[in-house]
Amino acid sequence: MSAEIINGKDLAQEIRTNMKAEVNELINEGITPHLTVVLVGDNPASKSYVRGKEKAAKEVGISSSLIELPSTASEAELLDVIQKLNGEPSVHGILVQLPLPNQISEQKVIETIDPSKDVDGFHPVNIGRMMIGEDSFLPCTPYGIITMLKSRDIKIEGKHAVIIGRSNIVGKPVGQLLLNENATVTYCHSRTKDLKEHTLQADILIAAIGKADAITSDYVKEGAVVIDVGINRLENGSLTGDVDFDSASKKASYITPVPKGVGPMTIAMLLKNTVKAAKGLAVVGK
Numbered sequence: 001m002s003a004e005i006i007n008g009k010d011l012a013q014e015i016r017t018n019m020k021a022e023v024n025e026l027i028n029e030g031i032t033p034h035l036t037v038v039l040v041g042d043n044p045a046s047k048s049y050v051r052g053k054e055k056a057a058k059e060v061g062i063s064s065s066l067i068e069l070p071s072t073a074s075e076a077e078l079l080d081v082i083q084k085l086n087g088e089p090s091v092h093g094i095l096v097q098l099p100l101p102n103q104i105s106e107q108k109v110i111e112t113i114d115p116s117k118d119v120d121g122f123h124p125v126n127i128g129r130m131m132i133g134e135d136s137f138l139p140c141t142p143y144g145i146i147t148m149l150k151s152r153d154i155k156i157e158g159k160h161a162v163i164i165g166r167s168n169i170v171g172k173p174v175g176q177l178l179l180n181e182n183a184t185v186t187y188c189h190s191r192t193k194d195l196k197e198h199t200l201q202a203d204i205l206i207a208a209i210g211k212a213d214a215i216t217s218d219y220v221k222e223g224a225v226v227i228d229v230g231i232n233r234l235e236n237g238s239l240t241g242d243v244d245f246d247s248a249s250k251k252a253s254y255i256t257p258v259p260k261g262v263g264p265m266t267i268a269m270l271l272k273n274t275v276k277a278a279k280g281l282a283v284v285g286k
């Protein structure tokens with residue numbers, strides 16, 4: 001058996017194409033959706049992610065601006081920038097690119113962003129609303145994963161989803177979204193004993209670990225849907241996921257590749273959240 005590939009690059013392109021009309025309509029009503037990205041320091045990976053986000057925004061007609069602070073910026077300076085953006089009506093979405101330098105508390109930064117402009121969906125108000133199934137900005141990577149599953153009409157209800165990884169930005173929220181869709185969810189992490197025992201029961205297996213090609217076919221049940229979130233750069237400069245694609249795709253029914261998988265979907269969902277913010281649809285914090 002060879003798995004069907006869910007190409008996130010193509011799906012993200014389709015979503016962006018459909019979004020253009022929606023953005024145009026808003027512009028005709030006098031609202032140009034605007035995303036402001038704040039980048040602290042000069043981490044090359046972060047710079048490249050930011051460029052990708054700006055390019056995608058431009059393609060659909062969302063205007064964007066970039067505020068760059070030096071790696072020596074203090075927490076107070078960054079919080080001040082965010083507070084000004086919170087009070088600026090023409091800015092609909094605020095994204096602070098993570099990770100931040102050590103002298104700055106990421107949590108404090110996230111909690112300073114107005115929840116109604118929190119297009120990354122990391123603010124505790126948005127996370128909390130997601131948990132109780134209320135409308136909110138969904139974290140972009142988990143939102144992208146659910147969209148990929150739905151794009152292929154993959155049944156989630158009643159399925160056993162096993163998530164490897166429990167970070168606040170990927171593992172935990174993707175499990176919650178799957179639970180909201182009536183899956184039975186198991187979380188695994190670095191202290192999980194006998195990882196395989198769990199993963200081999202997964203109808204939907206999500207790998208969000210950050211370890212190149214760690215999940216081989218030995219971890220995959222025949223016919224499982226495998227979603228690879230990992231982005232790992234190899235010594236030769238190429239990118240690979242957390243899943244050993246060649247072996248896992250022989251057992252899976254569907255699989256996402258890296259690159260051209262979850263990554264582009266994350267950016268597409270960021271744009272969706274920005275349009276939602278511009279429409280004033282975020283009821284959070286009001």
Ligand code: NDP
Nearest residue numbers: 165166167170189190191208209210229230231262263266
């Ligand atoms: P974190 O480092 O925050 O979390 C990694 C998680 O994996 C932790 O919960 C950790 O467990 C768990 N883990 C680590 N090693 C093992 C192991 N051997 N067995 C089981 N669990 C393990 O990473 P992120 O969630 O931020 O990101 C995960 C991956 O996804 C990275 O490669 C990242 O680059 C990528 N990523 C991709 C995105 C995309 O758009 N495609 C977006 C965001 C991230 P514990 O909690 O016990 O430490």
